[in-house]
Amino acid sequence: MKCKKCGGKAVINMRQHNMGLCKDDFLQWLPEQTQKFIEKYKMFTPDEKILVAVSGGKDSLALWDMLNILGYKADGLYIALGIDEGISYSSESQRLTEEFANARDLNLHIVNMASDYGTDLPTLAKETRRGRDKPCSSCGLVKRHEMNRIARDFGYDVLATGHNLDDEAATLFSNTLQWNGDYLIRQHPVLAERDGLARKVKPLFRFYEREMAAYTLLRGIEYIYDECPFAVGSTSTQYKEILNQLENEHPGAKIHFFTKFLSAKKKGLFAEPTTKIVPELHICPTCGQPTSGQDVCTFCRMMEKSGQ
Amino acid sequence: MENTATIVLRNQKYEVKAGSTILAALNKLEILPESIICVRDGELVTEDVILRKGEIIKLVSVISGG
Ligand code: SF4
Numbered sequence: 041m042k043c044k045k046c047g048g049k050a051v052i053n054m055r056q057h058n059m060g061l062c063k064d065d066f067l068q069w070l071p072e073q074t075q076k077f078i079e080k081y082k083m084f085t086p087d088e089k090i091l092v093a094v095s096g097g098k099d100s101l102a103l104w105d106m107l108n109i110l111g112y113k114a115d116g117l118y119i120a121l122g123i124d125e126g127i128s129y130s131s132e133s134q135r136l137t138e139e140f141a142n143a144r145d146l147n148l149h150i151v152n153m154a155s156d157y158g159t160d161l162p163t164l165a166k167e168t169r170r171g172r173d174k175p176c177s178s179c180g181l182v183k184r185h186e187m188n189r190i191a192r193d194f195g196y197d198v199l200a201t202g203h204n205l206d207d208e209a210a211t212l213f214s215n216t217l218q219w220n221g222d223y224l225i226r227q228h229p230v231l232a233e234r235d236g237l238a239r240k241v242k243p244l245f246r247f248y249e250r251e252m253a254a255y256t257l258l259r260g261i262e263y264i265y266d267e268c269p270f271a272v273g274s275t276s277t278q279y280k281e282i283l284n285q286l287e288n289e290h291p292g293a294k295i296h297f298f299t300k301f302l303s304a305k306k307k308g309l310f311a312e313p314t315t316k317i318v319p320e321l322h323i324c325p326t327c328g329q330p331t332s333g334q335d336v337c338t339f340c341r342m343m344e345k346s347g348q
Numbered sequence: 349m350e351n352t353a354t355i356v357l358r359n360q361k362y363e364v365k366a367g368s369t370i371l372a373a374l375n376k377l378e379i380l381p382e383s384i385i386c387v388r389d390g391e392l393v394t395e396d397v398i399l400r401k402g403e404i405i406k407l408v409s410v411i412s413g414g
């Protein structure tokens with residue numbers, strides 16, 4: 041297969057764009073596209089301070105790498121969750137993240153569940169009813185809380201995550217299967233700042249997962265290849281496989297599913313609810329973050345019960 | 349079985365016919381091309397390349413959960 045730009049040997053075929061690219065052109069194209077979508081969706085400007093949530097996985101490291109190449113001021117945040125379960129998942133991903141940051145002289149914040157809160161994710165998940173069969177929901181809660189905390193404490197304007205198109209399409213698929221209206225209304229590559237929470241952006245939302253894997257490989261970025269042990273067999277992985285089957289038969293199915301959802305929303309095809317589905321927010325007396333409950337937030341309650 | 353190439357995905361090894369494309373081998377093995385990228389001698393290649401006798405193609409799984 042030939043590169044669409046220079047006629048050289050293509051290393052990747054992006055059937056949804058009907059385009060194969062060689063190494064050099066792909067490594068130029070991806071950051072250029074990222075820049076284009078950062079501007080189009082007004083994600084952030086070069087003057088703003090960006091905090092990138094890095095997990096040691098391919099997407100977040102690739103995102104941090106590109107923001108750096110594009111000249112943005114982006115620091116990293118790694119949250120050490122203490123998920124080891126026999127494969128040293130967390131310690132290995134932390135090592136790779138630190139190596140990445142050191143090699144490029146980038147600034148990395150590390151939150152450590154063990155030393156900061158005296159617990160770890162597997163323990164938390166076992167202790168809470170919501171987490172017992174679903175560590176991911178406790179994990180999501182912890183990550184959101186800690187990202188917001190670091191962003192606020194260190195004065196970041198915007199929080200960037202490495203969600204790619206496959207992640208977004210799988211989430212959309214899940215929310216659609218359940219007609220999760222409040223999530224559908226809110227699912228967007230940019231969430232404006234509100235109630236003292238930083239703006240949240242997903243600069244990779246247009247790229248397929250395999251493009252991100254290709255980028256990290258071509259850039260020689262070492263990332264954690266093993267999946268989180270709790271992700272194995274998860275519904276989001278199942279949805280990704282189903283969407284990939286569709287994509288295989290109909291190239292572009294995934295990107296259309298998501299981008300047509302965004303344009304339908306823009307045209308007002310998803311109306312704001314007539315009854316209030318978003319609860320009023322209060323400030324958690326312990327951590328100061330907005331919460332829907334009257335008392336301490338779920339995160340602080342979870343931490344009170346655990347550890348310390 | 350001389351005329352074969354090897355495809356490796358995680359801990360799995362598959363012997364496939366040399367002389368046809370990676371894509372044909374993937375279809376036979378029921379591996380979705382969307383879910384992987386192919387590496388030959390450390391270099392990324394597209395699925396339309398022809399498998400050479402005796403070579404090893406490493407597949408990198410691209411799906412990550414969480
Ligand atoms: S798979 Fe679940 S538990 Fe593992 S890192 Fe992702 S959200 Fe957390």
Ligand SMILES: [Zn+2]
Nearest residue numbers: 043046062065
């Ligand atoms: Zn080219």
Ligand SMILES: [Zn+2]
Nearest residue numbers: 324327337340
């Ligand atoms: Zn709190």
